[in-house]
Amino acid sequence: MPVATENLSQILYRDMLLIRRTEEKILELFSAGKVGGTTHTCIGQEANAVALVGQLDRQRDFVVSNHRCHGHYLAYGGPLDGLLGEILGTANGVCGGRGGSQHIKYDRFQSNGVLGGGIPIACGMAMGEKLKGGDGITVVSIGDGALGEGTLYESLNMAALWDLPILFLVENNRYAQSTPLHLGVAGSIVDRARPFGIRADEIDTTDVEELLVWSSRAIEAVRLERKPHWAVMHTYRFSAHSKGDDTRDEDEVRAYQEKDPLRIQSARLNAEQLDEAEAWVRDVLGRALAACDAAGEAMKL
Amino acid sequence: MRVLEQLNQSLHAVMAERSDVLFIGEDVLDPYGGAFKVSKGLSTAFPDQVITTPISEASIVGLGTGLALQGYRPVVEIMFGDFITLIADQLVNQAAKMTWMYNRDLAVPIVVRTPMGGRRGYGPTHSQTLEKHFLGVPGLTVLAASQALDAGALLRIAIEEIDTPVLFVENKLLYARQAIEPGELDMRKSDAQVPTLTIGGGRPDFSIITYGDNLSLVLEAVAYLHEEEELNGEILMVHQVSPIDFEPLRVSVMTTRRVVVVEEGIEAHGWGAEVIAGLSDISLEAPPERVGARSLPIPAARGLEEQVLPQKQDVIDAVIRTVDRYHV
Ligand SMILES: Cc1ncc(C[n+]2csc(CCOP(=O)(O)OP(=O)(O)O)c2C)c(N)n1
Ligand SMILES: [Mg+2]
Numbered sequence: 001m002p003v004a005t006e007n008l009s010q011i012l013y014r015d016m017l018l019i020r021r022t023e024e025k026i027l028e029l030f031s032a033g034k035v036g037g038t039t040h041t042c043i044g045q046e047a048n049a050v051a052l053v054g055q056l057d058r059q060r061d062f063v064v065s066n067h068r069c070h071g072h073y074l075a076y077g078g079p080l081d082g083l084l085g086e087i088l089g090t091a092n093g094v095c096g097g098r099g100g101s102q103h104i105k106y107d108r109f110q111s112n113g114v115l116g117g118g119i120p121i122a123c124g125m126a127m128g129e130k131l132k133g134g135d136g137i138t139v140v141s142i143g144d145g146a147l148g149e150g151t152l153y154e155s156l157n158m159a160a161l162w163d164l165p166i167l168f169l170v171e172n173n174r175y176a177q178s179t180p181l182h183l184g185v186a187g188s189i190v191d192r193a194r195p196f197g198i199r200a201d202e203i204d205t206t207d208v209e210e211l212l213v214w215s216s217r218a219i220e221a222v223r224l225e226r227k228p229h230w231a232v233m234h235t236y237r238f239s240a241h242s243k244g245d246d247t248r249d250e251d252e253v254r255a256y257q258e259k260d261p262l263r264i265q266s267a268r269l270n271a272e273q274l275d276e277a278e279a280w281v282r283d284v285l286g287r288a289l290a291a292c293d294a295a296g297e298a299m300k301l
Numbered sequence: 302m303r304v305l306e307q308l309n310q311s312l313h314a315v316m317a318e319r320s321d322v323l324f325i326g327e328d329v330l331d332p333y334g335g336a337f338k339v340s341k342g343l344s345t346a347f348p349d350q351v352i353t354t355p356i357s358e359a360s361i362v363g364l365g366t367g368l369a370l371q372g373y374r375p376v377v378e379i380m381f382g383d384f385i386t387l388i389a390d391q392l393v394n395q396a397a398k399m400t401w402m403y404n405r406d407l408a409v410p411i412v413v414r415t416p417m418g419g420r421r422g423y424g425p426t427h428s429q430t431l432e433k434h435f436l437g438v439p440g441l442t443v444l445a446a447s448q449a450l451d452a453g454a455l456l457r458i459a460i461e462e463i464d465t466p467v468l469f470v471e472n473k474l475l476y477a478r479q480a481i482e483p484g485e486l487d488m489r490k491s492d493a494q495v496p497t498l499t500i501g502g503g504r505p506d507f508s509i510i511t512y513g514d515n516l517s518l519v520l521e522a523v524a525y526l527h528e529e530e531e532l533n534g535e536i537l538m539v540h541q542v543s544p545i546d547f548e549p550l551r552v553s554v555m556t557t558r559r560v561v562v563v564e565e566g567i568e569a570h571g572w573g574a575e576v577i578a579g580l581s582d583i584s585l586e587a588p589p590e591r592v593g594a595r596s597l598p599i600p601a602a603r604g605l606e607e608q609v610l611p612q613k614q615d616v617i618d619a620v621i622r623t624v625d626r627y628h629v
Contacts, residue, residue: 036422100601252589
């Protein structure tokens with residue numbers, strides 16, 4: 001179905017579904033031993049990426065992501081075959097197979113798996129944009145676990161001190177690897193930025209349409225006021241931290257799965273629209289995988 | 302027993318004996334038991350001695366240093382060795398200097414343990430062998446576990462016997478490897494506090510000096526050279542990577558006069574250069590050879606990673622170069 005005739009609800013659903021099916025495929029490939037190393041999926045958190053990163057303007061906005069970056073990358077508009085190729089280690093990988101799952105770059109998007117390292121870099125990108133007089137913003141995404149890194153607090157200070165056009169996207173999925181929030185994070189997450197004079201807001205929902213409205217306000221605030229903003233999304237991941245062991249309580253995971261963003265969004269569509277979305281994703285994913293097959297193993301250093 | 306169990310059981314034993322040993326790190330609590338499972342069971346057995354921390358590498362090493370100054374013997378785990386760049390200031394400018402700089406008989410017995418190394422496809426920030434940046438730091442001892450020496454016993458030396466900061470390197474492939482049983486290989490142990498092993502019998506034609514998990518490819522290369530080229534190799538397995546105890550290395554190289562140094566870290570400006578410098582007064586039959594990683598970050602894709610990290614064939618080729626040009 002041509003995109004032009006889709007309504008917004010359908011587009012949001014389809015974009016989330018693409019991330020979901022892609023990451024399910026990635027996990028399947030790992031289990032089948034087709035990929036080495038490790039990967040972190042955002043299954044359950046797709047709405048965050050689609051609602052916030054999906055609204056950015058690829059012509060002028062920057063994204064600095066972390067280890068859990070596939071959803072951000074796809075929502076930003078990164079090509080699917082380049083992502084899969086990067087993970088599979090085929091020659092069409094968006095970084096030629098050098099970076100792998102956690103280290104990808106496309107246009108103004110980049111990610112790195114070392115927690116906390118990207119935050120000051122994002123400040124520098126925001127400062128560059130400011131110095132050049134551009135109207136782009138920089139989004140840096142961190143999880144609750146990365147709140148432990150000192151670079152964050154140094155960056156908050158700089159961002160406030162110099163009025164940097166930066167949006168801190170904090171995805172609190174309540175766990176850092178195996179560590180529940182209460183064992184890793186003291187005090188309030190949303191309040192962390194406020195003593196620096198940074199405007200902060202939080203939202204606790206997996207409804208992509210609610211997130212969309214909330215995110216557009218955060219983005220516009222940074223774009224128009226040219227000041228930092230601290231945006232906290234309370235969320236949950238359904239899959240394991242990386243490939244394997246998940247020590248979370250199964251009932252807890254199940255309870256959050258009731259609020260699956262795809263399920264919430266699917267309630268707004270009819271059966272035909274849902275089928276169309278699945279078919280579209282299947283087609284796009286199939287073609288991306290075929291492109292990886294055709295490209296062959298990455299061998300050029 | 303695998304090296305993983307050696308480390309884990311040693312921690313269980315030492316923590317049972319001494320309440321001043323504290324285990325500190327990210328995700329170290331049961332049932333998870335650490336990213337590589339070295340701390341499995343510890344938080345259940347010793348709930349008061351295990352501290353799971355926020356993701357704050359620099360600060361947990363600082364915390365460990367403070368605890369060491371309070372008379373504890375903390376073992377701090379850094380989840381991936383790549384992140385030791387984050388703790389460089391705490392180790393280099395703080396912990397390692399204290400005893401000398403304050404001119405006091407001050408014990409700072411902190412052990413920082415970390416898994417290093419590649420060959421698992423973890424990509425550029427989770428595969429490196431970065432201890433080279435911490436070699437030659439006054440006051441800091443760098444140890445590396447291997448299959449050949451009981452890794453648990455080595456860890457115990459680090460925790461109990463060394464009163465200055467120790468960086469304890471565990472190549473991640475070691476965890477799943479079986480420890481070499483005494484008697485399995487012909488080996489002699491030096492009598493230093495941290496022993497070097499001299500592996501190989503008969504009259505050796507060449508010496509290979511190495512540490513860590515390089516042993517696995519070195520053993521394969523030596524076996525190949527024995528079978529195909531009728532060359533006998535002697536392997537010097539170093540466990541104290543810095544400072545280097547040259548004595549056992551010199552004894553071997555003075556016999557063979559052919560030497561190859563193997564490391565997984567980047568060869569340029571590496572450990573091997575320092576080893577060779579320390580042997581440079583010995584007149585060799587052939588120029589010394591070095592094997593290490595190429596001067597590139599470690600790529601994620603398998604086929605690319607193999608091209609960057611040293612392989613068995615590189616060791617074989619290096620040995621051959623020491624004999625081909627200058628016949629035995
Ligand atoms: C500096 C650093 N320390 C530790 C790690 C290992 N690690 C990777 S992800 C992770 C947990 C991160 O938790 P959080 O920030 O909440 O993000 P989430 O995984 O929940 O998306 C850890 C400890 C790392 N990659 N970098
Ligand atoms: Mg988290």
